[in-house]
Amino acid sequence: MANELAGKVAVVTGGASGIGRGIVERFVAEGARVVIADRDGERGSDLAAELGSNALFRTADVADQEQVGALVDVAVEHFGGLHIMVNNAGxxxxxxxxxxxxxxxxxxKIMAVNVLGVMAGTRDAARHMASHGGGSIINLTSIGGIQAGGGVMTYRASKSAVIQFTKSAAIELAHYEVRVNAIAPGNIPTPLLQSASTETESAELKRFEERIRETMRADRPLQREGTPDDVAEAALYLAGDRSRYVTGVVLPVDGGTVAGKAIRRRAKRTEDQTN
Structure with a gap:
């Protein structure tokens, strides 16, 4: 659908790269005006310049509640309102x-960015939306917050907290026609994974990441690799009017990973092959 978000104003945190960038680009393509928030000033400024007058960049650290609140103010002052808040930074x-x-x-540090940032973004966006006809808030969690596992325990705990918070906020804010949903990406190649290792030489880091990716691929039912565009498509659905009766959901975008491990079957031999 073209111009699905025409007339809408959005804020996307962590919007300069990875999944956040994919969401920003898709929202602008669908007619939204977007405030891009990120700590990476160079990438954020370049993206806003590339997208034109419908995008505005602001440097922000979501671990600071005042900076989160300022993003809402910028959206209202520069674009005239706020209809969509995407708490993606993590x-x-x-x-x-x-x-x-x-x-x-x-x-x-992890809890401040992944949990406090999401809670503050939800609260501050909802304060505006509650008196302006409602809106859509989308919080980015992870399949790591759904499935148990080892390796990055604090990260998993933070993403689980986002899920519980999202559902609770959805219940409370429904009175104001503010919908709150979450997306749980999985197996999406982004720079985030690199921060999960200790400092190593680049070659060792690459091998480390590839081992994790290989495990993910082996467990994923769908064989196709996920992309930030796949997550952006889910965000578009939750942001727009097609999901006006949807709130409190956690939508995995993971190639079926949380549904269960992949079942690999041998292709049937053709009659020619058996004869």
Missing amino acids: ISGTMHNRFLDDDLADFD
Whole structure:
């Protein structure tokens, strides 16, 4: 559908790269005006310049509540309102071979970005939406918040918290016609995964990431690799009027990973092959 978000104003945190960039590009293509928020000023400014007058970049660290609130103010002042809030900004944690070796040194930082940032973004967007006819809030979690596993325990805990918060906020904010939903990406190649390792040489980091990707591919029912565009398509659905009766859902975009491990079957031999 062309111009599905015509007349809408959105804020996308972590919008300068990866999944956030994919969402920004799709929203603008569908007619929305978008405030791009990110700590990466160079990438964010370049993206806004590329997209033209319907995009505006602001440097922001979502771990700072005042900076999150300022994004809502910018959207209202520059574009005249706020209809869609995408709380996408997130960080991973240091990968440890064993939880027993985890010093939890990154706990406060991960929780501040992944949980506090989402809660503040939801609250501040809803404060405006509640008195302006409602709106759509989309929080990015992860299949790591749905499925148990090892490796990055604080990250998993933070993404689980986003899921519970999203459902709770959806119940409370429904009175104001504010819908709150979550997307749980999985197996989407983005720069985020690189932050899950300790500092290593680039070649070792590449091997580390490929091992994780290979495990993901083996478990994924759909064989096609996921992309930020796939997540952006889900965000478009939750942002627009097609989902006006949808709130409190967690939508995995993961090639079927959380549904169950892949079943690989041998292709049937043709009659010619058997004879």
